[in-house]
Amino acid sequence: MELVGPRIRVVGGASMNTFFSLGNVCTGLVAWAVHDWRQLTQVLYGPMLIISCSFWFVPESVRWYMSKGRYEDAEDVLKTAARFNGTQLSEESQKTLAKS
Numbered sequence: 001m002e003l004v005g006p007r008i009r010v011v012g013g014a015s016m017n018t019f020f021s022l023g024n025v026c027t028g029l030v031a032w033a034v035h036d037w038r039q040l041t042q043v044l045y046g047p048m049l050i051i052s053c054s055f056w057f058v059p060e061s062v063r064w065y066m067s068k069g070r071y072e073d074a075e076d077v078l079k080t081a082a083r084f085n086g087t088q089l090s091e092e093s094q095k096t097l098a099k100s
Helices: 006-033 037-056 062-067 071-084 091-099
Strands: none
Touching: 006 037, 062 071, 071 091
């Protein structure tokens, strides 16, 4: 939720919850269609292998970077989020990160 702006944060949270619920419904439908538990396990875990690859593409949290003293990385993530949201990181925020 840190990568989206405050205006669409509620929509982002509602979307995450909606997709979670739809995933549960789809799991039930797949279990209804695939009767063998071994095949069901393969069908259900197949997409998770693909999603696990996102580990290398999604940045860590800004708070985590700051707690570990990695302020340059935190600033990079904030700049990327600001660019994604169509804004710029304010001078005050950059000064605050530079002081830390």
